[in-house]
Amino acid sequence: MSTATETSATVTLPKVRIDYLPVLLVPILMLLALPLVGSFSTWVTLTVAALAMGMMIFLMASGLTLVFGLMDVLNFGHGVFISFGAYVSLIALGPLAGWVESTNLWLNVGALLACILVAMLVTGALGYAFERVVIRPVYGQHLKQILITMGGMIVAEQMIHVIWGASPIPLRLPEGLRGAIVIGDAAMEKYRVIAVVLGLLVFGAMHLVLNRTKIGLLIRAGVENPEMVEALGYKIRRLFVGVFIVGSALAGLGGVLWAFYRQTLTAGMGMEVNVLIFIVIIIGGLGSVGGCFIGAILVALVANYTGFLAPKLALGSSILLMVVILLWRPQGLYPVAKR
Amino acid sequence: MSDNLLNLQGVHTHIGQYHILHGVDLAIPRGQLTMLLGRNGAGKTTTLRTIMGLWQASQGSITFDGRDITKLPTPDIAQAGIAYVPENMAIFADLTVRENLILAARNGDLDPARLKWIFGLFPALEKFWSLAAGVLSGGQKQMLAIARAIVEPRDLLLIDEPTKGLAPAIIMNMVQAFKELKSTGATILLVEQNFLAAKLLGDHVAVMDDGRVVHRGAMAELAEDAALQQKLLGLSMDAHQ
Amino acid sequence: MLHSILSGDYPRSRPLAIVLALVLVCLAFAPFLFPGSQPLNVAAKICVFVILVASYDLLLGYTGIVSFAHTMFYGIGGYGVAIAMYNFSPTWPALGIGIVVALVLAILLALLIGLFSLRVRAIFFAMITLAVASAFAILASQLNEITGGEDGRSYRIPEMLRPAFRLFDEPVLGVMINGRILTYYLIFLSALILFLLALRMVNSPFGRVLQAIRENDFRAEALGYRVVVYRSIANCLSAGMATLAGVLMALWLRYTGPDTTLSFAIMIDILLMVVIGGMGTLYGAVLGATIFILAQNYLQVLMGKFSGMLEGAGIPLLPNLFHADRWLLWLGILFVLSVYFFPVGIVGKLRQMRK
Incomplete structure (x- = not known):
């Protein structure tokens, strides 16, 4: 294959348009916010908080955007996996209470990882069931999809009430993960830094899988044209079920992180972030993982900066951001090439 | 096993409420290039898509290499050895x-x-x-x-209008490539609007009209019979000559 | 006569006609048939929700688009009344101005959202409306000075509609006709008129085009109908009707707050009512709203008793399943099952029975 990659130097290659503009928005936004925020240390704290929030939103949203891109299925019940993931971590926390309160940092991290593992396993399995029972019968019927997935979410949310009770449950971060790291004047909460690291790791892994493996190639091709992938001899159904399971598991992971971030569990938490997630995947371009990543960071940055500068506008800011971006690029930051 | 790699018998296809194919009979001989001609809307593309399982035949049978593939899902048809180049x-x-x-x-x-x-x-x-x-x-x-x-x-190639919208020089490049492909013994079903290219390449020809195959024979025969061309393909072919 | 009142759209099923007539009679004579404030409260809610659900069905059932912003318009109506009554004066002119301003705002907003997202795809519209509605709910709870924030606003309404007002000195048929009952009849008659207007609309040429678009938008476009324009008009009409439902509810409750108007829970209630009643039939709105609100008010009590019995029997987890607060669980399951198995809802089922 090495012979094939050699290209003669004389031919002029057509220009490859790599679209960096949306990526540039992130640093531009950060820099613009600096003079507005005024103090550098506050700015650092806000930015780290925003990045942590962005990573969590990305984790929760990535599965949704891929599922939509691949099979044209919009799961309005995606929030279910977020809530369930968060609640299921209670199962792991029960026996690991000693690890949580331990002063050994490794045991603390172990407890967090155990929660994540349990949550991902359970939400993955739940995703499999959800796909089979709720989504499969309504392929290609958008109206029914919206209604059914919404109905599935209502039922699942009520089931959380049945299993874990209706009142909010407080969730304590493992001992060693509480508090902040102070560098100079800037304080960064430890947990937020962990969230950023975890988010980057998952994004990196997803990037590698999507670009360096055959499965990833199939997913990217399937998002563009599922029919042709089938005509090449691949069973896109199996691929889709796989993506749905992974997407649900990622939502579960995001749910755990989100719950520890808020330090309370409520059955409605999934539905609440659902709105934010929709905004993120619309901004990113439906079906695009890279767009979803940038979108999540942008939404979180804008929310955190406005939360500091004009608290009343904070929650509406994401809508405003969405409107502005859609006016600029009506199909989102990274429109996916569709047949 | 017959020397026909692919056989369509009385294939009907509905798309939604529309009845597109009204009983297509078609045989693709092994190791040869069959041209599928016909006016726009005659059902050529639908025939290819039905073979690939992208539309389901509502009636009739499709056999490939002696095996009934009528009801198979698309990936299985592809894995049976059929490659498809859509329009x-x-x-x-x-x-x-x-x-x-x-x-x-x-x-x-x-x-x-x-x-x-x-x-x-x-x-x-x-x-x-x-x-x-x-x-x-x-x-x-x-x-x-x-x-x-x-x-x-692959055992069979289904190619839908490869020369559509291409510059003449590139069309000749294509024709050359198909000739080369033929010489390797590949079986090809080629949909074509460009009669010139069809003449150069085809061993056999099938002409479709209104969801049916209305003529089958050797390409050379049709190429020499202007009256038959006129009758089967109408004025639309003149534009290409 | 009946033909023109119903715009030629009959129930087309004897059981359905009987049930509808029963609902109509019960609602029309509610103050006399079911004395007491709780039943009257249920009856008023049913009237308001029939309109709210019918207006949603104009979108979902007749136009085939899913919106999650319906409670936003409902809330705009409610806040229109609240702000006019609280910040200005509890008089008829103020009420009139409040209603007009709310209607204009709602229709403009509907137009804007429609122009922004209806051109793309149904699914896009669903997401955008969800986002906009949640932003609006947050806005309403943040703007303390105007809306009263999370606490909402309690206010007085025009004197004639207040409980202390007496229309006659003597009771009629054993019931004192006070302002409360007048308010009820104001709501009932407005609901009846709005419902008949909606019926007229869906049976007009305009309504037929909407249904053609729902069936096949490409073909409708090819036939020369501007799909975006029709969908936008339907969206605006539906928003206006929802606003009026909000106005009626605000007059009944004499209170407007985020939980009673803008909450997502109400949006889900509306969805349940439309689907259970039957999408694409306005009569479904009547049945859906009636059944749902009766269930909301009376099923809980039954479930509570049942749950208590199970608990008494010492069965684990099951009492939780039937806890009075879990009635939404069962309606949710009913909802999912209806979408799968009876997409035509109760009305559709009743009509099939005839055949």
């Missing part, structure tokens, strides 16, 4: 030329010798090897779509 080429624009070809290779490995042969047919692909397929020109995309179908040997 809109359906290359993956966000993927590189290399990635497009890797997808077409079942186990993900490209055979260097075969690749070299393909580069011989379509040198442009070697040049643009690691570029996103979306930036290629129309002709280059078509070459990629065909390369994708032949990157591993």
Whole structure:
């Protein structure tokens, strides 16, 4: 294959348009916010908080955007996996209470990882069931999809009430993960830094899988044209079920992180972030993982900066951001090439 | 086993409420190139899509290599050994030329010798090897779509209007490539509007009209019989001559 | 006569006609048939929700688009009344101005959202409306000075509609006709008129085009109908009707707050009512709203008793399943099952029975 990659130097290659503009928005936004925020240390704290929030939103949203891109299925019940993931971590926390309160940092991290593992396993399995029972019968019927997935979410949310009770449950971060790291004047909460690291790791892994493996190639091709992938001899159904399971598991992971971030569990938490997630995947371009990543960071940055500068506008800011971006690029930051 | 690789018998296809194919009978001889001609809307593309299982035949049977594939899902039909180049080429624009070809290779490995042969047919692909397929020109995309179908040997190639909208020089390149492909003994079913190209390539010809096959025979025969051409293909062919 | 009142759209099923007539009679004579404030409260809610659900069905059932912003318009109506009554004066002119301003705002907003997202795809519209509605709910709870924030606003309404007002000195049929009952009849008659207007609309040429678009938008476009324009008009009409439902509810409750108007829970209630009643039939709105609100008010009590019995029997987890607060669980399951098995809802089922 090495012979094939050699290209003669004389031919002029057509220009490859790599679209960096949306990526540039992130640093531009950060820099613009600096003079507005005024103090550098506050700015650092806000930015780290925003990045942590962005990573969590990305984790929760990535599965949704891929599922939509691949099979044209919009799961309005995606929030279910977020809530369930968060609640299921209670199962792991029960026996690991000693690890949580331990002063050994490794045991603390172990407890967090155990929660994540349990949550991902359970939400993955739940995703499999959800796909089979709720989504499969309504392929290609958008109206029914919206209604059914919404109905599935209502039922699942009520089931959380049945299993874990209706009142909010407080969730304590493992001992060693509480508090902040102070560098100079800037304080960064430890947990937020962990969230950023975890988010980057998952994004990196997803990037590698999507670009360096055959499965990833199939997913990217399937998002563009599922029919042709089938005509090449691949069973896109199996691929889709796989993506749905992974997407649900990622939502579960995001749910755990989100719950520890808020330090309370409520059955409605999934539905609440659902709105934010929709905004993120619309901004990113439906079906695009890279767009979803940038979108999540942008939404979180804008929310955190406005939360500091004009608290009343904070929650509406994401809508405003969405409107502005859609006016600029009506199909989102990274429109996916569709047949 | 007959010497026909593919057999369609009385195939009907409905798309939604529309009845498109009204009993297509078609036989594709092994190792030869069959042209499928006909006016726009005659049902040529639908025939190919029905063979691939992208539309379901509502009636009739399709046998491939002695095996009934009428009800098989598309991936199984592809794995049985049929490669398909759709009319809109359906290359993956966000993927590189290399990635497009890797997808077409079942186990993900490209055979260097075969690749070299393909580069011989379509040198442009070697040049643009690691570029996103979306930036290629129309002709280059078509070459990629065909390369994708032949990157591993398949028993049958279904190719839908490969010369559509291409410049004459590129059409000749295509014709050359198909000749080369024929010489390897491949079985091909080619839908074509360009009668000139059809004349140069076809061993056999089938003409469709109104969802049926209305004429079958040797290509050479049809090529010499202007009256028959007029009758079967009407004025639409004049424009191409 | 009946033909023109119903715009030629009959129930087309004897059981359905009987049930509808029963609902109509019960609602028309509610103050006399079911004395007491709780039943009257249920009856008023049913009237308001029939309109709210019918207006949603104009979108979902007749136009085939899913909106999650319906409670936003409902809330705009409610806040229109609240702000006019609280910040200005509890008089008829102020009420009139409040209603007009709310209607204009709602229709403009509907137009804007429609122009922004209806051109793309149904699914896009669903997401955008969800986002906009949640932003609006947050806005309403943040703008303390105007809306009263999370606490909402309690206010007085025009004197004639207050409980202390007496229309006659003597009771009629054993019931004192006070302002409360007048308010009820104001709501009932407005609901009846709005419902008949909606019926007229869906049976007009305009309504037929909407249904053609729902069936096949490409073909409708090819036939020369501007799909975006029709969908936008339907969206605006539906928003206006929802606003009026909000106005009626605000007059009944004499209170407007985020939980009673803008909450997502109400949006889900509306969805349940439309689907259970039957999408694409306005009569479904009547049945859906009636059944749902009766269930909301009376099923809980039954479930509570049942749950208590199970608990008494010492069965684990099951008492939780039937806890009075879990009635939404069962309606949710009913909802999912209806979408799968009776997409035509109760009305559709009743009509099939005839055949």
